[in-house]
Amino acid sequence: MNYNWDWGIFLAAEPGGTGTYLKYLVVGLGWTLATALAAWVIALLLGSVIGTLRTTPYKWVVRLGNGYVEIFRNVPLIVQMFLWFFVMPELLPAALGDRIKQMPPPWGSYIPAVLCLGLFTSIRVAEQVKAGIQALSRGQGMAGTALGLTLAQTYRFVLLPMAFRIILPPLTSEFMNVIKNSSIALTIGLLELTGRARAMQEFSFKVFEAFAAATVIYLLTNLLVVYGMRALEKKVRVPGLISASPTAGGH
Amino acid sequence: MFAGYDFDVIQRSWVYLFRDGMTFTLTLTALAMLGGIFFGTLLAMMRLSSFRILSMVAGGYVNLMRSLPLVLVIFWFFFLVPYIYGWIAGNGRPIPIGAFYSALITFTMFEAAYYCEIMRAGIQSIARGQVWAGYALGLNYWQTMGRIVLPQAFRNMLPVLLTQTIVLFQDTSLVYVISATDFLGAAAKVANRDYRLVEMYTFVAVVYFVISFGLSSLVKNLQARIAIIR
Numbered sequence: 001m002n003y004n005w006d007w008g009i010f011l012a013a014e015p016g017g018t019g020t021y022l023k024y025l026v027v028g029l030g031w032t033l034a035t036a037l038a039a040w041v042i043a044l045l046l047g048s049v050i051g052t053l054r055t056t057p058y059k060w061v062v063r064l065g066n067g068y069v070e071i072f073r074n075v076p077l078i079v080q081m082f083l084w085f086f087v088m089p090e091l092l093p094a095a096l097g098d099r100i101k102q103m104p105p106p107w108g109s110y111i112p113a114v115l116c117l118g119l120f121t122s123i124r125v126a127e128q129v130k131a132g133i134q135a136l137s138r139g140q141g142m143a144g145t146a147l148g149l150t151l152a153q154t155y156r157f158v159l160l161p162m163a164f165r166i167i168l169p170p171l172t173s174e175f176m177n178v179i180k181n182s183s184i185a186l187t188i189g190l191l192e193l194t195g196r197a198r199a200m201q202e203f204s205f206k207v208f209e210a211f212a213a214a215t216v217i218y219l220l221t222n223l224l225v226v227y228g229m230r231a232l233e234k235k236v237r238v239p240g241l242i243s244a245s246p247t248a249g250g251h
Numbered sequence: 252m253f254a255g256y257d258f259d260v261i262q263r264s265w266v267y268l269f270r271d272g273m274t275f276t277l278t279l280t281a282l283a284m285l286g287g288i289f290f291g292t293l294l295a296m297m298r299l300s301s302f303r304i305l306s307m308v309a310g311g312y313v314n315l316m317r318s319l320p321l322v323l324v325i326f327w328f329f330f331l332v333p334y335i336y337g338w339i340a341g342n343g344r345p346i347p348i349g350a351f352y353s354a355l356i357t358f359t360m361f362e363a364a365y366y367c368e369i370m371r372a373g374i375q376s377i378a379r380g381q382v383w384a385g386y387a388l389g390l391n392y393w394q395t396m397g398r399i400v401l402p403q404a405f406r407n408m409l410p411v412l413l414t415q416t417i418v419l420f421q422d423t424s425l426v427y428v429i430s431a432t433d434f435l436g437a438a439a440k441v442a443n444r445d446y447r448l449v450e451m452y453t454f455v456a457v458v459y460f461v462i463s464f465g466l467s468s469l470v471k472n473l474q475a476r477i478a479i480i481r
Binding site for chain 1: 319428
């Protein structure tokens with residue numbers, strides 16, 4: 001293939017005047033993580049509440065939770081992004097909508113992106129939380145009732161602490177999904193890692209260097225998340241479960 | 252909330268949206284599904300192979316695809332495929348292949364990694380004794396796979412494969428980033444031309460919702476119908 005590789009490009013200055021291309025991409029990673037983490041906080045809080053509500057004995061609450069999940073699951077993320085960015089400010093009262101539209105960059109795209117990703121991911125967290133609670137034996141909830149705990153206390157002190165530890169591994173992959181999905185925010189103008197790799201390609205015509213760098217940065221980020229979460233899993237594991245015994249499983 | 256809503260723009264453009272946009276989306280989804288399942292099954296067989304090199308190559312490929320954002324992969328293939336095509340064609344220069352084929356190759360290769368994991372689970376759900384039975388009857392690897400293991404694996408995994416296809420159907424809207432005219436791309440063009448962003452994007456969301464919700468209800472029904480009672 002006739003392609004002139006030029007890895008020195010990363011030390012060249014980017015046209016925006018903020019420094020080298022390398023720095024430009026690393027700042028992009030910063031925005032990726034800032035978007036993903038903020039969205040993750042929303043997703044965890046909202047997802048835990050909705051996932052929990054979907055296991056309660058109140059039928060209409062369960063139905064409401066299911067409806068919420070179906071709405072966010074059946075619309076593509078990029079369309080949801082556009083709804084938050086283009087449509088939401090128009091549907092709000094005019095004064096508030098104008099204020100949102102006039103937010104200086106990058107906040108004008110950052111805030112809709114975080115809300116969009118947060119709500120989108122909350123349904124996936126909700127699914128996991130629900131699965132985690134349903135994986136517990138019925139006796140645990142009954143024991144809570146027998147001890148005189150209210151339903152809320154049973155969830156708070158008995159069911160949820162167990163459920164969260166069980167679902168830690170699937171939550172890790174959901175967190176990595178938020179990091180990956182945050183790249184879709186480039187369509188509403190947020191210059192995160194993928195957006196910056198794309199911009200670098202347009203400025204410098206160095207297509208493959210730019211995307212190779214972004215690829216490597218994503219892979220390293222994934223590795224870090226996996227190791228971090230493994231350490232966390234080890235710390236909070238439940239004594240007595242298969243996952244906790246030191247001899248079990250090599251993988 | 253719907254005051255000042257211009258429904259007329261949808262009426263004016265729906266023929267274009269569905270004839271051009273939705274046709275692109277559905278063709279891309281269907282072809283990428285077939286290609287993705289085909290390559291995904293091959294990848295799964297490689298991953299489960301006893302030849303270390305094969306399983307390492309397949310494992311590396313699947314893990315690489317699954318750690319990268321789809322948008323980045325779309326960009327990669329959009330620029331890389333013309334180079335590879337030019338190289339294969341032997342004239343050394345990149346040859347443009349157009350957004351549709353670029354998207355088709357991207358989604359086939361990307362989804363293959365996800366279909367691979369589903370098929371791997373499907374193959375692993377078959378009792379080992381069946382493979383031994385196949386070999387004992389004198390069948391070779393391909394006959395055992397093709398006539399005993401894969402048909403059952405497909406049947407067990409059919410609902411999951413279809414659910415992944417619904418995800419694929421939604422993901423194809425990301426071809427927006429290479430300016431292809433899929434359903435969303437067509438709507439975006441009308442939206443920007445007539446400055447009717449609110450109407451068009453809400454309409455797009457509703458259409459995607461109806462189709463995806465309908466398909467997932469069908470999959471749920473199917474799942475109940477084909478469940479094997481053990």
